[in-house]
Amino acid sequence: MKRFDPCKAAELFILNDFPSCQGALLAGSVVRGEATETSDLDIVIFDSNLSSAYRESVIEFGWNIEVFVHNLTSYKEFFKSDCERARPSLPKMVSEGIVLRDSGFLDLIKQEARDLLEKGPEAWSAETIRIKRYFITDALDDFIGCIMRAEEIFIAHTLAEMVSEFVLRTNRQWIGTSKWILRSLKNYDEKFAYKFVEAFDAFYKTGDKNKIIAMVDDILQPYGGRLFHGFSLGK
Structure with a gap:
C-alpha cells in the first residue's frame, strides 16, 4: 500500500476514524525528525464524547499507527501515572x-x-536509594563471579537497566526503556552516556568486565558504595 506523507496520513486517519474529535496531535519520531523505515505514527486524540481512555494499533494509509485516545479529563490521570513512574510518555507526546x-x-x-517535563520526577528517598544500592550490588556480584558467557550476557543487560535508572533518578531525570535508556542518558549527560555505552560495548565485544565494574563502583561511591552487610528489608 502506498505510504502517504506522515502528516497527510495522520490527517486522513483523523478524518476517517475520529471525525468528531475536538483535538488531535501527531507525535513521535516523525515529528522529531528521527523516523526510520519501521517507524510508526503516534497520534493523540481528544474526544469529549468518550467515557474512558484507550489505546489502539492499526495499519492505515501505509503506516502502522498507534493511537492514544482520551476525553478532556482522562489524560490527567495518565500524566500523573507517567510522572510517578518517571516515564512521561504521554506528556512528551x-x-x-x-x-x-x-x-x-x-x-x-x-x-x-x-510544566511536568520541566519539573522532573520526584526525588528518590534515602531508603529507596539504599534498596537500589543493594540490588545493584547483588547483580554486580553475580556479574563478577559468573563464568558462563550466556549467563553473563543477561546479567549485563540487567545491570545496564538498573544502573541507568539509578544514575537518572538520583539526578532527578526522566528514565526510559529500550532505546529510550540511551536517549535519556544523553539528555542528562552526553559524556556519561558515551562512557556507559563504551563500558558495555567492551564487555559484549571482548568479555572484558573491568570497565563496567569500575563505572558501577564510581556511580555508587557518592551514596556509600556497594551494599550487602547490614541490609534488611521488612525487618
Missing part, C-alpha cells in the same frame, strides 16, 4: 506533538505537559 485539530484547548494541555 503532547508537548512535542504537531497540532492537527484543535477546538481551542490544546495550548493549555500542551503547557501542562511542558
